[in-house]
Amino acid sequence: MRVDGDVATEFEPVLDAFAENFDERGEVGAAVAVYVDGRPVVDLWGGLADPTSGVRWKEDTLVLVYSATKGVTATCANLLVQQGHLDPEAPVSTVWPEFAANGKGEITVGQVMSHQAGLPYVDGSFSLEEALTWKPMVDALAAQRPIWEPGTKHGYHMRTYGWLVGEIVRRVDPRQRSVGTFWREEIADELGIDFWIGLPEHLEARVAQLVPPRTDLRAALEPFGDELLLARVFSSPGGHFNYDQMWNRRQLHAPELPSSNGIGTARGLARMYASCVGEVDGRRTLSEATVAQAVKERACGPDEVLMSESCFGLGFMLGKSFGAANPRTAFGHAGAGGSLAFADPATGLAFAYVMSDLRFDAAGDPRSEQLVRATYRALEAGS
Numbered sequence: 001m002r003v004d005g006d007v008a009t010e011f012e013p014v015l016d017a018f019a020e021n022f023d024e025r026g027e028v029g030a031a032v033a034v035y036v037d038g039r040p041v042v043d044l045w046g047g048l049a050d051p052t053s054g055v056r057w058k059e060d061t062l063v064l065v066y067s068a069t070k071g072v073t074a075t076c077a078n079l080l081v082q083q084g085h086l087d088p089e090a091p092v093s094t095v096w097p098e099f100a101a102n103g104k105g106e107i108t109v110g111q112v113m114s115h116q117a118g119l120p121y122v123d124g125s126f127s128l129e130e131a132l133t134w135k136p137m138v139d140a141l142a143a144q145r146p147i148w149e150p151g152t153k154h155g156y157h158m159r160t161y162g163w164l165v166g167e168i169v170r171r172v173d174p175r176q177r178s179v180g181t182f183w184r185e186e187i188a189d190e191l192g193i194d195f196w197i198g199l200p201e202h203l204e205a206r207v208a209q210l211v212p213p214r215t216d217l218r219a220a221l222e223p224f225g226d227e228l229l230l231a232r233v234f235s236s237p238g239g240h241f242n243y244d245q246m247w248n249r250r251q252l253h254a255p256e257l258p259s260s261n262g263i264g265t266a267r268g269l270a271r272m273y274a275s276c277v278g279e280v281d282g283r284r285t286l287s288e289a290t291v292a293q294a295v296k297e298r299a300c301g302p303d304e305v306l307m308s309e310s311c312f313g314l315g316f317m318l319g320k321s322f323g324a325a326n327p328r329t330a331f332g333h334a335g336a337g338g339s340l341a342f343a344d345p346a347t348g349l350a351f352a353y354v355m356s357d358l359r360f361d362a363a364g365d366p367r368s369e370q371l372v373r374a375t376y377r378a379l380e381a382g383s
Contacts (some may be wrong), residue, residue: 007044011041013170013377013378027310029049029051029208029357030302031266032044032266032352034195034352035350035352036347049209062264063208064247064252065262065269066339069258069262071269071317071332072257073162073197075272075286078314078315079286079290085231088314095171096142101144102144103144107151111298112165115312118147118149118150119146119164120156121160121232122144122238123144126238127274132251134163141160141167148304154304154310158305159237159257180258193268195259197256197258199263201250207253210245210247210248210358212359213337217234217242217360221234229305230307230364233305243337243360266352266353272341273332273351274343274350276343277343277344294331295314295316317331317342324364325368325370327344327347329344332351336358337355338367341353351375353368
């Protein structure tokens with residue numbers, strides 16, 4: 001399979017690993033990007049953006065990255081902390097009074113951002129249209145009772161994270177912008193980042209077609225019903241969601257789902273993370289002090305939803321909990337099906353891998369794992 005792009009000589013092992021993903025692991029279409037100390041050293045893409053039509057993956061191909069979006073949303077929230085508009089230790093109800101309902105008055109911003117709030121699903125019946133509309137979701141979450149005592153345990157807020165943190169962002173932003181607009185105007189436009197939460201229609205033709213996993217996950221979880229928390233969280237809200245062709249529709253690309261439907265390039269994600277651990281073209285998004293606060297462990301251990309270990313700081317996943325090859329110092333976020341993006345302050349490295357072929361392997365995704373290992377081998381060899 002032909003691979004296009006650029007790679008610094010010392011990072012050619014990443015090119016080899018990327019090519020092996022196609023030759024040995026059946027990759028369909030993908031891209032990988034790496035920055036070191038604010039400088040791009042890997043920018044590669046290959047395969048097919050649409051396996052049905054045979055359209056090739058191009059330099060500007062966009063792809064939906066599911067929960068890797070959470071890292072972008074977390075960056076927005078942490079920027080507001082840095083700007084003095086948001087206090088992680090303050091109760092959410094101080095900026096969102098309605099949220100205090102049903103015993104939630106003392107839940108802090110930090111607890112929400114580290115998946116400790118006890119609101120991993122949206123309770124109630126909703127049409128898909130309602131589930132893709134902002135106000136019905138945030139109103140429902142504001143009225144809802146937590147399913148565990150906030151702060152006593154944590155469980156992955158798969159989709160609700162986006163509405164909860166996004167509404168906090170909107171309420172504390174002096175201009176009350178949505179998280180997608182805040183992201184574009186405060187970070188993405190400044191750095192020329194090709195990544196969107198709420199995709200403009202004129203960019204739709206650039207979006208790669210996702211290839212659903214071989215196993216229908218909703219069908220696999222359905223026999224467990226509500227007895228299994230993961231099953232309830234997975235399809236919430238309204239039981240409408242699954243990793244299938246629905247995510248290839250404009251209907252799922254247009255709204256802002258700040259936990260789930262970010263669409264962009266590996267280059268854009270790597271560039272954002274690079275700007276969190278250093279300057280990129282003279283601009284830095286998060287200061288060293290802000291990052292230090294954001295990566296302090298707030299929740300780590302058995303995850304009530306995922307039923308495996310997860311570790312969270314202030315919105316970011318930490319260390320190996322989101323990638324077997326990740327160093328302990330990594331912070332960022334993985335996305336369903338295989339996408340992965342993170343920064344490593346210890347080395348000044350930023351990494352992003354995006355792809356169209358969705359895979360779910362309990363042992364981890366070998367495609368991203370081999371790319372991360374190759375990146376660190378190259379980094380160590382050059383030091």
